[in-house]
Amino acid sequence: MSKRWLIVVTALAVLSLVLAACQPQGVVKTVVVTQVVEVKGTPEVREVVVTATPKPEERKLEIFHWWTAGGEREAADAMFKAFKEKYPDVEIVENPVAGGGGVSHRVVLQARLSAGLPPDTFQTLGGAELKSYVDGGYLVPLDDLWAELKYADVIPKPLANAVTINGHPYTVPLNMHIQNILYYNKPLFDELKLTPPTTFDELINVAKAVKAAKPNMAPLALGAKEKWGAAFVFDSILLEVGGPEYYVKLYKGEIDVKTDATFRTALEKFKELIPFINTTNPGLTWDESCGLLVSGDSAMVIMGTWAIGYFKSRGWTPGQEFGAVTFPQKPERILLFHPDTYGLTKGAPHPKTTMDWLRVVASPELQIPTDVIQGGLFARLDIDPKEFPDPIRQELMTYVRENPTKLILDQHGSIAPFSFTQAYWDAIAAFVVAPDVDATIKTVSDLFTTYQVKEGAAWYQWP
Amino acid sequence: MEKRAVRFRLGETLVFLGPLLIFLIVLYGMLLWTIYVSFSDWSGTAPNFRFAGLKWYQLMVGLDRFWVDVRNNLRWLLLGVIPTVVIALFIAYLLEISPIRGIEGYVRTLILYPVAMSFIVTGTIWSWMYQPDKGVLNTIFRALRLDFLTSNFVNDPKTATLWLIVIFIWQYLGFAVIILQSSFRTTELQEMIEAATVDGASKLRILFDVIVPNIRSGLLILVSLLLISTLKVFDIVYIVTFGGPGYSTDVLAFFMFIATFQQHLVALGAGLGVIIFLIAFIVVIPYTLYAFQRWFE
Numbered sequence: 001m002s003k004r005w006l007i008v009v010t011a012l013a014v015l016s017l018v019l020a021a022c023q024p025q026g027v028v029k030t031v032v033v034t035q036v037v038e039v040k041g042t043p044e045v046r047e048v049v050v051t052a053t054p055k056p057e058e059r060k061l062e063i064f065h066w067w068t069a070g071g072e073r074e075a076a077d078a079m080f081k082a083f084k085e086k087y088p089d090v091e092i093v094e095n096p097v098a099g100g101g102g103v104s105h106r107v108v109l110q111a112r113l114s115a116g117l118p119p120d121t122f123q124t125l126g127g128a129e130l131k132s133y134v135d136g137g138y139l140v141p142l143d144d145l146w147a148e149l150k151y152a153d154v155i156p157k158p159l160a161n162a163v164t165i166n167g168h169p170y171t172v173p174l175n176m177h178i179q180n181i182l183y184y185n186k187p188l189f190d191e192l193k194l195t196p197p198t199t200f201d202e203l204i205n206v207a208k209a210v211k212a213a214k215p216n217m218a219p220l221a222l223g224a225k226e227k228w229g230a231a232f233v234f235d236s237i238l239l240e241v242g243g244p245e246y247y248v249k250l251y252k253g254e255i256d257v258k259t260d261a262t263f264r265t266a267l268e269k270f271k272e273l274i275p276f277i278n279t280t281n282p283g284l285t286w287d288e289s290c291g292l293l294v295s296g297d298s299a300m301v302i303m304g305t306w307a308i309g310y311f312k313s314r315g316w317t318p319g320q321e322f323g324a325v326t327f328p329q330k331p332e333r334i335l336l337f338h339p340d341t342y343g344l345t346k347g348a349p350h351p352k353t354t355m356d357w358l359r360v361v362a363s364p365e366l367q368i369p370t371d372v373i374q375g376g377l378f379a380r381l382d383i384d385p386k387e388f389p390d391p392i393r394q395e396l397m398t399y400v401r402e403n404p405t406k407l408i409l410d411q412h413g414s415i416a417p418f419s420f421t422q423a424y425w426d427a428i429a430a431f432v433v434a435p436d437v438d439a440t441i442k443t444v445s446d447l448f449t450t451y452q453v454k455e456g457a458a459w460y461q462w463p
Numbered sequence: 464m465e466k467r468a469v470r471f472r473l474g475e476t477l478v479f480l481g482p483l484l485i486f487l488i489v490l491y492g493m494l495l496w497t498i499y500v501s502f503s504d505w506s507g508t509a510p511n512f513r514f515a516g517l518k519w520y521q522l523m524v525g526l527d528r529f530w531v532d533v534r535n536n537l538r539w540l541l542l543g544v545i546p547t548v549v550i551a552l553f554i555a556y557l558l559e560i561s562p563i564r565g566i567e568g569y570v571r572t573l574i575l576y577p578v579a580m581s582f583i584v585t586g587t588i589w590s591w592m593y594q595p596d597k598g599v600l601n602t603i604f605r606a607l608r609l610d611f612l613t614s615n616f617v618n619d620p621k622t623a624t625l626w627l628i629v630i631f632i633w634q635y636l637g638f639a640v641i642i643l644q645s646s647f648r649t650t651e652l653q654e655m656i657e658a659a660t661v662d663g664a665s666k667l668r669i670l671f672d673v674i675v676p677n678i679r680s681g682l683l684i685l686v687s688l689l690l691i692s693t694l695k696v697f698d699i700v701y702i703v704t705f706g707g708p709g710y711s712t713d714v715l716a717f718f719m720f721i722a723t724f725q726q727h728l729v730a731l732g733a734g735l736g737v738i739i740f741l742i743a744f745i746v747v748i749p750y751t752l753y754a755f756q757r758w759f760e
Contacts, residue, residue: 422726
């Protein structure tokens, strides 16, 4: 009888040890081990109380990101190099998932998060995507860290707003990508004596002039396979027709698209532009659309700051083979942007190391090498724009420093919830192939109600 | 003693039952779980199992995209299966009656190659072929002065799905030919063909009146395998068009992926999974069961 007892009690003790080992590390644990010792048939019970000393946290950082493509991989390496320089003892465990914009990354990350096995930190865009993780309760608010770093003072207000949900900053942004940039083939523009367009009418005129001189060219390149390319062009038109306040209101779901004249005008203008766009657009990804400029099939493309890296990889020098202007510049010169950011997950295995990591993310030592390679602007305004090797980003950074409020969230770090944005891209991409204004207005208007944009985007504050 | 015997039998049974149980739990457990999630209110990154009734199904049937998907899936089922079987039948027969000895082996290898490749590879190759500007097909047509044959292929929302199905047919043709050829090679059938030839029947007559009625089991299994493959189509769409232009080439499986992981509407994604299951249940499963019964008869 007492032998059985011995087995049961030992099993319980082992089980409790195993369970205790499953607890998050760094917690002081007390384990009560009950031993039953058989002494001449009379059971004697001894209790031994073992108190573990707090174990120092392992210096390890598990990180999820999607910077795997050419140019991005080098930027990720620069990022980790900066971190290693400051904290050489930390072991970095990368979990990179390939796929531009984090399409596949989201699949893996979501699985890990909902299984309760979060990495320490993961890459996320600001805006709606970040909000979906905050709503899920996966991130820890970083008010203390931001206060410690005085981060809100060194970055533009709209950037801080993009990562602040319900009054708390949840991540540390390390860059800003600008969406509404028009790149153009400089030798061609010089040859045809064209000035880069900064308004819609100028764009149409330039497109006409290019078409007249080079009938085989599609003046404006577009790659809409990933769908968002079309929304980029449309955003630029919306921004000019409606102005910044309208743009924000629209994506906050405060405009009744069905009856709205501005939205209709913007679509009609977009329709006017479509004959000047390459018909191959549904099959091209964004880099392939930029490739049309290099191959001489197109003269212009509207693409984000990441295109600079692409053009350079094709052997083009900024200011020589290609130039860039933000588009549009009327009624105001607004930059549509999204940041790449990192936060601290709830239940992160190594919270202390992660906080060290976030401190480095916020530092110029990380931002300068990483952003110069990866293609965005610096999140910090106190870094010299001259750090950028190209005149395009030098000019953009200088503009942002002088006008830090002229930034609005773009399609990727969207204002509207992701469920809406994905469907909206489809609608706009379909419009390019079959430009039916009435049908598109109806579709988009339905999307706004179906995906409850008004409730989902209420968090966004601008300016 | 008796006790030990029971234990032994139990262990033996478990060896055989274990895999089956795991299979049942993984397959049907997940199926039930998906159905359960589709009735929950899970939208967003965090699980939310609050019962929402038909909320997400209502949203689903209100979406234009959903109906485009259903239409496309039906197209895949019909146009992916029937032409493949018909063309494969002719090719298989041609190989059988080919007068040149030895060529059959080469041709069969040639058309079997695509099956060995993944859709990711063939999809990429075909999207280069279909490229309207500089793609292989249009360039060839232009060079041959056959400009009327040039097309926008997968960039034309009206016909894009059909061009995707062409890829599927191309890829599965060799597989279909192999299955049909093997079903030609029964002694009875060969004797019947011989008899018909002696009687002076034409080659076509032999194909339709002698071969087709006698290879029913081969046809049944081929059709059911093709039905399953077309219903679960995802990779071709993902690689070649990403559902575009707009969502004109979208299929249920692709929308399920977008809804679950890009839109974070997990309940909607689960609901779409249930719809795919229902289609399979109504169309494919009864047919497959029937076909397998015939196969083993």
